[in-house]
Amino acid sequence: MALALPELLKNILNFLAKDNALYPTLLVSRLWSRCTGPILWGRIELIGEKQQEKFIKMIRINSRPIFRHSVQCLIITHHSYLSNEIIEKIVKVFPNIIHLDFERSTGFDDTTLIKISQVYPNLIHLNVSNNGGLTDHSITKIAKKCDKLQFLDIGFGGDITGKSFCEIARSCNGLKHLGISSSWIHVTDSIIYEIARSLPNLQSLDISSCSRLTDTAIHTLTESYPNLKSLKLAHCDGISDIAIRKIAQFHCLEHLNLYGMSALTDKSMRIIARSCPNIQYLNLQSCNVTDGAIEEIALSCHNLKHLDLYGVRQIISDLSISKIAKMCPNIIYLDLGYAPSISCTTLKIIAEHLHALEYLGLKNCYRISQKIVDTLFPDLEIGGYYSLPLGR
Numbered sequence: 001m002a003l004a005l006p007e008l009l010k011n012i013l014n015f016l017a018k019d020n021a022l023y024p025t026l027l028v029s030r031l032w033s034r035c036t037g038p039i040l041w042g043r044i045e046l047i048g049e050k051q052q053e054k055f056i057k058m059i060r061i062n063s064r065p066i067f068r069h070s071v072q073c074l075i076i077t078h079h080s081y082l083s084n085e086i087i088e089k090i091v092k093v094f095p096n097i098i099h100l101d102f103e104r105s106t107g108f109d110d111t112t113l114i115k116i117s118q119v120y121p122n123l124i125h126l127n128v129s130n131n132g133g134l135t136d137h138s139i140t141k142i143a144k145k146c147d148k149l150q151f152l153d154i155g156f157g158g159d160i161t162g163k164s165f166c167e168i169a170r171s172c173n174g175l176k177h178l179g180i181s182s183s184w185i186h187v188t189d190s191i192i193y194e195i196a197r198s199l200p201n202l203q204s205l206d207i208s209s210c211s212r213l214t215d216t217a218i219h220t221l222t223e224s225y226p227n228l229k230s231l232k233l234a235h236c237d238g239i240s241d242i243a244i245r246k247i248a249q250f251h252c253l254e255h256l257n258l259y260g261m262s263a264l265t266d267k268s269m270r271i272i273a274r275s276c277p278n279i280q281y282l283n284l285q286s287c288n289v290t291d292g293a294i295e296e297i298a299l300s301c302h303n304l305k306h307l308d309l310y311g312v313r314q315i316i317s318d319l320s321i322s323k324i325a326k327m328c329p330n331i332i333y334l335d336l337g338y339a340p341s342i343s344c345t346t347l348k349i350i351a352e353h354l355h356a357l358e359y360l361g362l363k364n365c366y367r368i369s370q371k372i373v374d375t376l377f378p379d380l381e382i383g384g385y386y387s388l389p390l391g392r
Contacts, residue, residue, distance in 0.1 A: 074090065077104055077105060082108055098125070104129070123148065139157070143168045146172075147173075149172045150174055153179030169197070172199070173199060174201060218246050222250065226249065227250075231250065233261060239261070245267075247272050285310045285311055297324065310361055321342060321350070337362065361383035
């Protein structure tokens with residue numbers, strides 16, 4: 001059957017939504033406005049305090065936007081006080097949400113999460129990480145009632161125990177991402193085994209700061225998830241270098257966070273780099289790696305976009321960073337903080353080859369002057385700029 005004009009127009013306008021080119025179409029005609037409105041309202045992402053406060057003010061006065069039933073995605077992150085009252089009103093105004101992201105937003109507790117579980121049984125994405133005020137009472141209800149979840153992050157969420165993790169494993173079998181970082185007391189090898197046994201579709205796992213985990217947990221993960229794409233192990237101090245080396249079995253890995261993993265050796269990092277060439281995000285903050293590992297990363301991981309070498313415990317030289325700049329041209333984030341051997345020569349090579357760079361961390365890189373940085377990167381965000389010598 002031929003599509004009616006409004007339906008055909010909506011299909012065309014959906015393509016424009018991907019490029020943020022829809023707003024001018026609101027002014028074309030009433031028909032175009034009716035077709036464009038639901039698409040624009042489908043995803044609400046509030047960036048910065050001004051946008052968030054304007055939205056919350058609208059919610060407080062019980063406003064009912066004409067396209068409110070079209071909203072499926074709501075993102076309010078890093079808000080200092082997102083109260084139970086505000087979220088309860090949001091739930092009333094927008095009944096069809098399937099994607100909720102409140103990462104690093106605080107002020108709400110179990111009461112809100114229980115309400116969300118009752119109103120949004122079709123929820124697919126939920127991020128309430130870094131809240132600090134949640135308990136098993138709400139997390140178990142979310143797991144039971146929102147069993148279609150594919151993304152769930154409750155890291156640094158509060159007093160959440162093994163009871164919640166087991167319920168998540170039992171109920172949310174379609175999960176593709178699970179974040180349970182900072183549950184250092186309650187996340188054990190047996191919990192990881194239960195997760196691996198019950199969640200066959202998992203592609204991304206954040207178990208940072210779960211210090212009770214041992215090598216057994218890594219063996220379980222490598223056996224259960226050969227196609228894992230993202231793994232965050234920051235500060236998992238109970239895992240040895242032997243187990244870290246097994247990460248090389250995740251050949252599809254794209255995101256790896258080993259921040260603070262003191263057991264990591266150069267040899268293991270080289271093996272991982274050679275075996276996981278698709279890595280795009282790599283965090284080696286405060287790790288014990290040398291030029292040898294960095295050079296292997298440059299040789300093997302050409303798709304790298306994010307590389308964090310802040311505070312690595314060994315000396316990183318101009319040679320290895322120059323190779324990174326020349327062989328990993330897609331990097332947009334590079335942190336070299338506390339690398340005292342890096343000189344202005346390397347900075348010039350970075351400027352010449354990393355055209356997509358958006359952030360460069362140079363804290364306490366004392367051989368680099370502010371003057372050189374200003375000349376080479378006049379519009380770039382520089383981390384640790386205040387710590388650089390003025391130069392001539």
